[in-house]
Amino acid sequence: xxxxxxxxxxxxxxxxxxxxxxxxxxxxxxxxxxxxxxxxxxxxxxxxxxxxxxxxxxxxxxxxxxxxxxxxxxxxxxxxxxxxxxxxxxxxxxxxxxxxxxxxxxxxxxxxxxxxxxxxxxxxxxxxxxxxxxxxxxxxxxxxxxxxxxxxxxxxxxxxxxxxxxxxxxxxxxxxxxxxxxxxxxxxxxxxxxxxxxxxxxxxxxxxxxxxxxxxxxxxxxxxxxxxxxxxxxxxxxxxxxxxxxxxxxxxxxxxxxxxxxxxxxxxxxxxxxxxxxxxxxxxxxxxxxxxxxxxxxxxxxxxxxxxxxxxxxxxxxxxxxxxxxxxxxxxxxxxxxxxxxxxxxxxxxxxxxxxxxxxxxxxxxxxxxxxxxxxxxxxxxxxxxxxxxxxxxxxxxxxxxxxxxxxxxxxxxxxxxxxxxxxxxxxxxxxxxxxxxxxxxxxxxxxxxxxxxxxxxxxxxxxxxxxxxxxxxxxxxxxxxxxxxxxxxxxxxxxxxxxxxxxxxxxxxxxxxxxxxxxxxxxxxxxxxxxxxxxxxxxxxxxxxxxxxxxxxxxxxxxxxxxxxxxxxxxxxxxxxxxxxxxxxxx
Amino acid sequence: xxxxxxxxxxxxxxxxxxxxxxxxxxxxxxxxxxxxxxxxxxxxxxxxxxxxxxxxxxxxxxxxxxxxxxxxxxxxxxxxxxxxxxxxxxxxxxxxxxxxxxxxxxxxxxxxxxxxxxxxxxxxxxxxxxxxxxxxxxxxxxxxxxxxxxxxxxxxxxxxxxxxxxxxxxxxxxxxxxxxxxxxxxxxxxxxxxxxxxxxxxxxxxxxxxxxxxxxxxxxxxxxxxxxxxxxxxxxxxxxxxxxxxxxxxxxxxxxxxxxxxxxxxxxxxxxxxxxxxxxxxxxxxxx
Ligand SMILES: Cc1ncc(C[n+]2csc(CCOP(=O)(O)OP(=O)(O)O)c2C)c(N)n1
Ligand code: SF4
Numbered sequence: 001x002x003x004x005x006x007x008x009x010x011x012x013x014x015x016x017x018x019x020x021x022x023x024x025x026x027x028x029x030x031x032x033x034x035x036x037x038x039x040x041x042x043x044x045x046x047x048x049x050x051x052x053x054x055x056x057x058x059x060x061x062x063x064x065x066x067x068x069x070x071x072x073x074x075x076x077x078x079x080x081x082x083x084x085x086x087x088x089x090x091x092x093x094x095x096x097x098x099x100x101x102x103x104x105x106x107x108x109x110x111x112x113x114x115x116x117x118x119x120x121x122x123x124x125x126x127x128x129x130x131x132x133x134x135x136x137x138x139x140x141x142x143x144x145x146x147x148x149x150x151x152x153x154x155x156x157x158x159x160x161x162x163x164x165x166x167x168x169x170x171x172x173x174x175x176x177x178x179x180x181x182x183x184x185x186x187x188x189x190x191x192x193x194x195x196x197x198x199x200x201x202x203x204x205x206x207x208x209x210x211x212x213x214x215x216x217x218x219x220x221x222x223x224x225x226x227x228x229x230x231x232x233x234x235x236x237x238x239x240x241x242x243x244x245x246x247x248x249x250x251x252x253x254x255x256x257x258x259x260x261x262x263x264x265x266x267x268x269x270x271x272x273x274x275x276x277x278x279x280x281x282x283x284x285x286x287x288x289x290x291x292x293x294x295x296x297x298x299x300x301x302x303x304x305x306x307x308x309x310x311x312x313x314x315x316x317x318x319x320x321x322x323x324x325x326x327x328x329x330x331x332x333x334x335x336x337x338x339x340x341x342x343x344x345x346x347x348x349x350x351x352x353x354x355x356x357x358x359x360x361x362x363x364x365x366x367x368x369x370x371x372x373x374x375x376x377x378x379x380x381x382x383x384x385x386x387x388x389x390x391x392x393x394x395x396x397x398x399x400x401x402x403x404x405x406x407x408x409x410x411x412x413x414x415x416x417x418x419x420x421x422x423x424x425x426x427x428x429x430x431x432x433x434x435x436x437x438x439x440x441x442x443x444x445x446x447x448x449x450x451x452x453x454x455x456x457x458x459x460x461x462x463x464x465x466x467x468x469x470x471x472x473x474x475x476x477x478x479x480x481x482x483x484x485x486x487x488x489x490x491x492x493x494x495x496x497x498x499x500x501x502x503x504x505x506x507x508x509x510x511x512x513x514x515x516x517x518x519x520x521x522x523x524x525x526x527x528x529x530x531x532x533x534x535x536x537x538x539x540x541x542x543x544x545x546x547x548x549x550x551x552x553x554x555x556x557x558x559x560x561x562x563x564x565x566x567x568x569x570x571x572x573x574x575x576x577x578x579x580x581x582x583x584x585x586x587x588x
Numbered sequence: 589x590x591x592x593x594x595x596x597x598x599x600x601x602x603x604x605x606x607x608x609x610x611x612x613x614x615x616x617x618x619x620x621x622x623x624x625x626x627x628x629x630x631x632x633x634x635x636x637x638x639x640x641x642x643x644x645x646x647x648x649x650x651x652x653x654x655x656x657x658x659x660x661x662x663x664x665x666x667x668x669x670x671x672x673x674x675x676x677x678x679x680x681x682x683x684x685x686x687x688x689x690x691x692x693x694x695x696x697x698x699x700x701x702x703x704x705x706x707x708x709x710x711x712x713x714x715x716x717x718x719x720x721x722x723x724x725x726x727x728x729x730x731x732x733x734x735x736x737x738x739x740x741x742x743x744x745x746x747x748x749x750x751x752x753x754x755x756x757x758x759x760x761x762x763x764x765x766x767x768x769x770x771x772x773x774x775x776x777x778x779x780x781x782x783x784x785x786x787x788x789x790x791x792x793x794x795x796x797x798x799x800x801x802x803x804x805x806x807x808x809x810x811x812x813x814x815x816x817x818x819x820x821x822x823x824x825x826x827x828x829x830x831x832x833x834x835x836x837x838x839x840x841x842x843x844x845x846x847x848x849x850x851x852x853x854x855x856x857x858x859x860x861x862x863x864x865x866x867x868x869x870x871x872x873x874x875x876x
Contacts, residue, residue: 203875217868219861222670224662241871246852246859248669253695257662260655264666267653268633268674269857272666290656380872388861419857420633420651420667420674428599428646430654431638439601440646440654 002090002192004034004059006144007066009086010136011052011079014043018075021133022053023375024158025140029057030204030377031150033197037062037488038375039565044229044313050078057194063341063376063488067569070192071144073136075118080106087111092190094139096132114139114185121176131173138177143190150196203380207345207372208233211301211365212241213381214349215273219388220299221247222272224261226254226280229313230369231303234275255283259300263291266298267429269393269419271353275301278320279310285327288362292332292454294429295407295415297356297391299349301365303372306563315563316370318484318535324364325513333457335363336513337466340487342376348510350386351466357391358464359457360414366512368535370485370565392416399424405436412460413453458514466510468519473503478575479527481520481545483509485565486533493571502579509541517548529578530554533571537561594619597629599649605640610787610798613761614708615647618677620764621771622650627675635664637680637689639715641708641787644679658688661696661705665845668701671855672846675775679706683713686722686744693744697751697780701845704774704781707744708761710789711796718792728795746826748782749819749838755781756822756838760805761788762798766834773836779844786832801832808833 008025010018022038029036034057043049054069056062068088074080077100080093084106087093092112095102098119107113116139118132126135134155141151152171159166205213212234215223223242225235239249247270252258258274265272276284281302291298304320306312324336335355339345345367352363394404394416406427408415415436418425428438433450435441472480472494482490487508494504507523509516524530524545532542532555539557546555558574560566597619605611622632632650636642638657645652651674655663664678685693685707696705712730713719720730720737723744727736745756755777759767767785774781786801808814808825814835815821822838852859 203872205875209875213868213871216871221856221859221861222666224666243850245864245867246854247856248849248851250666250669250849252662253691256659257692257695260659260662261666263655264635264653264663265670265856267663268667268670270670271861272670286656287659294653294655383865383868390861419671421630421671421855421857423628423630426629426649426651428601428652428654430646431656432654439599440643 001189002070004194006058006071006192006194007054007056007069008071008073008140009052009054009069009083010073011050011083012075014049014051016051016075017130017133018051018053021137022055024154025137026055026204026375027154028146028150029055029194030202031154031199032147032194033199034058034194035061036204036375036377037064039065039370040373041564042314050082052079052083061377063491064565065489065567067567071190073140075132076100077102084108090191092143092192094136094143112188112190114143114181114188116180121180122173125176126169126173128169131169134170134173135177138174139181141174142178142181144192144194146194147196201380202377204375204377205342206233206375207342207367208303209237210342210345211349211367211372212237214346215299215353216241216245217383217386218271218350218353220271220273220353221245222262222265222270223274224250224252224258225274225276226252226258228277228280230305230373231275231277231280231301233373234301255280256286259284259287262298263287263294263296266296267294267419271357273299273301275303277303277305278307281320281323281327288334289328289330289332290431291362292328292334293431295360295454297360298362299352299356299365300362301349301367304366304368312563314369316368316485316535316565317561317563318368319537319540319561321366321512321540324366331451331455333359333361333455334513335361335465335511336366337363338366338483338510338512339371340484340508340510342371342374343378343381344510345371346381348466354387354389355461355464357393358389358414359461360391360417361457366484368485394418394422394425396422406438407434407436407450409436409449409453413457462514465514465516468510468516469508470523471506471508473498473505476503476505477528478502478504478578479523479530480504480506480533480571481509481523481530481541482506482533483512483541486535489566489568490533490571492568493575496568496572497575500576502575504575515544515548520545520548524549524552524554527554529556531556531558531571531575533558533566535560535565591626592623592628594623597622597649599647601646603647604643606791608790609640610710610761610789611641611644611708613764613767614706614785614787615644617759617764617767617771618648618706620768621775624768625772625775631673631675633667633674633676635660635667635676635678637684639681639684639713640789641679641681641714642684658684659692660684661689661692664703664705665696665699665701668703669846669849669851669856671857672702672851673855676703677706677775678703679708681714681721682707682709682711682723682744683721686742686747694747694751697748697753697782699845700752700754700779700842702778702780704771704783706771707782707784708787709744709784710787710793712789712793714789714792725795743826745782745784745837746823749822749826753782753838754779754840754842755836757782757836758784758786758832758834760786760801760834762801763834770836777839779842804832805834806831808835808837
């Protein structure tokens with residue numbers, strides 16, 4: 001019997017309700033005091049197409065998926081076909097056999113099968129096929145011991161809006177699921193059991209919610225955006241909340257408008273942001289240079305998905321890093337922050353606004369579908385730790401008429417900023433090269449000095465950037481570098497390798513640009529093997545590291561580009577291989 | 589604060605425009621209109637695109653934003669939302685507004701923010717040396733259309749009206765008095781005002797010269813069928829064959845973007861960002 005550890009997958013057709021039910025179960029597990037992580041793998045269409053929802057629950061904090069799933073709730077044959085290989089021996093399958101059967105090799109004998117005509121029960125006993133999801137919830141409750149009180153309370157809360165009748169129907173559906181198991185599978189244990197513990201003061205939240213919430217708390221009061229998966233959640237969240245806090249959200253006509261609106265609002269003194277994904281980011285490129293040359297603080301969230309072009313809109317990838325670093329004609333300073341957890345999605349977003357204001361430049365928050373659309377349990381954010389630093393913003397009454405120079409040369413390259421409406425601060429913010437007063441000029445000496453002023457910010461700001469985090473055994477011979485959504489699977493791999501007495505250290509980069517050269521150089525130095533883990537084909541991060549380290553044999557890429565995040569075993573296996581060969585790895 | 593004159597809205601920046609360029613007339617009318625309305629330079633935010641016309645933001649003493657080609661309107665819309673106390677004016681060329689910026693033009697107009705948009709129409713691309721613009725006549729011969737421009741000219745004001753513009757007017761840069769009146773009315777209008785100004789390019793457009801315009805324009809107000817409150821009549825005036833009508837062609841009162849988005853009266857740019865901790869914390873309840 002496996003206690004309090006379960007990775008469960010719901011699979012069916014898009015629109016079947018797997019996602020709602022998945023969310024509901026995640027909530028139940030959380031309230032049972034377990035640590036939860038969820039991952040959505042859904043197709044880019046509204047109805048039909050295979051979709052699945054993975055929920056991992058255990059006593060330890062999880063930041064990613066497990067190697068294999070323990071249980072599969074398959075609403076159709078396709079879900080079995082697609083995922084039976086991902087199942088752990090000893091796991092169990094709940095299969096809706098109303099109209100399809102599973103046989104042959106698909107019907108693995110090393111897992112327990114529960115064939116349950118979910119749709120039939122829904123239709124015949126409850127009069128509505130739609131509730132088969134809720135029946136499956138009852139089935140699971142009976143099989144793994146989900147807390148009956150919590151399940152019923154959560155179902156009631158979710159369906160309350162739809163009225164008494166709907167609540168009642170769903171409660172009866174749960175009972176029907178439980179009853180079916182009792183009647184037909186009384187002596188067939190699932191092998192798994194969950195026991196409720198005190199929930200404690202915890203949240204369960206999606207990455208995109210944490211970014212949006214972070215922006216609000218950081219004082220963002222203007223957002224313009226154009227819907228694009230997987231960034232739309234942020235636009236939706238902000239549309240709901242910003243007006244309540246005196247702010248405004250604009251659904252722009254395209255990404256060019258979204259980013260230029262963001263610039264307009266930021267120029268006028270409001271903390272402003274936009275959020276997008278690859279294709280939209282490509283359109284925004286034009287205005288990124290403008291933000292840099294006008295020294296306007298803006299925050300741009302990129303929720304990366306699989307490219308190129310429209311790629312796989314609902315799948316994950318880390319292939320836009322180069323684009324963010326180099327996008328735009330000409331050269332401007334920019335910052336790229338990459339949260340690795342949902343907590344960091346919050347903290348780094350708040351940091352992004354301060355960095356943008358303090359250094360007057362565009363700051364990107366780069367995240368990926370695998371992180372920004374995942375949910376996890378976490379401790380409530382520390383709101384007292386959030387500071388709002390607006391940088392050198394000139395207040396009304398501080399200027400004498402006729403003396404203000406918007407782009408004044410200063411030691412750190414930051415010129416005090418007057419916003420429209422401030423008496424005496426009139427200036428031209430010109431996208432063309434300009435002098436310290438904002439007057440357009442092609443003077444050679446001024447041009448060189450302006451370049452140095454703007455680009456110099458990157459060096460001046462280094463100490464204020466979020467530092468990389470070192471996980472694992474500090475002096476291990478085997479090292480890993482990675483960022484973003486891969487932080488979770490890498491951390492788990494490091495922990496599990498440690499348990500096998502294979503020490504590994506992991507450098508989680510949180511600032512990707514300006515590239516943390518010193519941290520990376522120090523970290524890579526002395527390691528016999530450095531794995532650079534990333535979700536792309538060309539090894540974008542690895543190339544950046546090579547630029548810092550020069551030719552080095554120790555470096556090797558561990559890359560995945562099928563649109564899915566890493567499973568820990570995919571990182572563990574190659575490292576184990578090296579350790580087994582004994583290749584200069586000291587096993588302590 | 590003392591009443592200002594047009595001179596107070598002038599910068600010392602030397603002009604890059606050719607002598608005789610129609611854009612001088614637009615600039616001077618704009619400065620007079622602002623002074624006559626009693627505006628202060630720090631209360632004015634001026635946004636322009638790229639082109640000879642876009643250079644105007646460098647010559648007007650105010651808060652000014654000279655962005656990228658075609659994107660003045662989204663910037664101006666956001667400036668207004670960020671600080672509704674400002675007088676927000678956007679300006680640019682016919683290429684800037686009706687070619688690369690056509691999408692933004694239609695959408696800014698339909699949102700109806702309280703801003704003024706001045707299109708300086710010279711029927712050519714001045715800054716890139718005389719190619720056909722969206723308002724050039726069919727057959728217009730230029731470097732990229734040596735056989736004559738194959739495209740139909742766009743009717744910017746009719747397009748704006750179709751998109752739901754609440755103020756549509758046209759002026760001529762060589763008729764300063766009327767132009768000042770039009771710009772004043774546009775700034776005073778609550779909503780998105782479009783002002784197209786015929787602004788001859790003396791260097792590249794040898795067809796649509798000052799003399800040509802004088803011959804082809806008429807004052808709309810002088811026609812007895814001119815009724816700026818009627819949309820169909822305004823369409824008629826803008827699209828009928830014959831002389832180019834000048835003056836306020838259409839005007840209507842409709843809720844502005846600021847009103848429709850329930851923007852607070854106090855400009856967002858002036859909000860205190862520190863006070864809401866309790867309300868932030870309350871939002872987390874949803875995630876427990
Ligand atoms: C994205 C982009 N494409 C092209 C250009 C080159 N360009 C500069 S001004 C201009 C056209 C200007 O025409 P118009 O808006 O009519 O202004 P005018 O110069 O005639 O006043 C073009 C195509 C540019 N600056 N940016
Ligand atoms: S090229 Fe034409 S539009 Fe440009 S400044 Fe000269 S006259 Fe004016």
